[in-house]
Amino acid sequence: MKFTHSLIVLSALAVPLAWPTASGAQSTEARDLASNCFQCHGTDGRAEKGMPKIAGKDAKGMVEKMQEFRRSTEFKKVMTRHARGYTDAQLWLIGEYFESIPESGGD
Ligand code: HEC
Numbered sequence: 001m002k003f004t005h006s007l008i009v010l011s012a013l014a015v016p017l018a019w020p021t022a023s024g025a026q027s028t029e030a031r032d033l034a035s036n037c038f039q040c041h042g043t044d045g046r047a048e049k050g051m052p053k054i055a056g057k058d059a060k061g062m063v064e065k066m067q068e069f070r071r072s073t074e075f076k077k078v079m080t081r082h083a084r085g086y087t088d089a090q091l092w093l094i095g096e097y098f099e100s101i102p103e104s105g106g107d
Pocket residue numbers: 033034036037038039040041052053054062065066077078079080082094
């Protein structure tokens with residue numbers, strides 16, 4: 001009986017603990033990958049004037065745009081070179097991270 005009870009308690013704990021990495025959006029890996037974009041697109045993707053804002057963008061659209069950059073042969077463009085460093089899975093983590101950030105506000 002005691003054993004069954006512990007199992008229930010453990011599985012109840014496992015759900016909230018597992019959630020952040022399962023969703024990707026809040027994981028450290030997603031934030032680490034997305035931080036590669038902050039230098040140009042602003043912290044959390046909220047760029048100052050002159051640069052495209054990427055915060056709050058739809059993840060699917062972002063992944064497709066990055067895949068387009070990755071296929072491009074216009075090497076003089078920075079995104080053509082930058083996008084080559086990421087797998088599809090990493091692009092999804094990055095896309096979901098930026099989607100979860102409101103377009104403005106914060107700080
Ligand atoms: C060295 C600077 C630099 C870095 C680092 C950088 N970008 Fe960019 N990015 C640009 C510039 C400049 C443009 C606009 C010119 C272009 O589209 O090629 C751009 C355009 C984009 C666009 C298209 C936006 C639009 O509205 O058309 C997306 C999406 C994007 N970047 C995503 C990212 C992501 C995601 C990262 C990180 C993985 C990243 N960028 C890192 C400089 C950078």
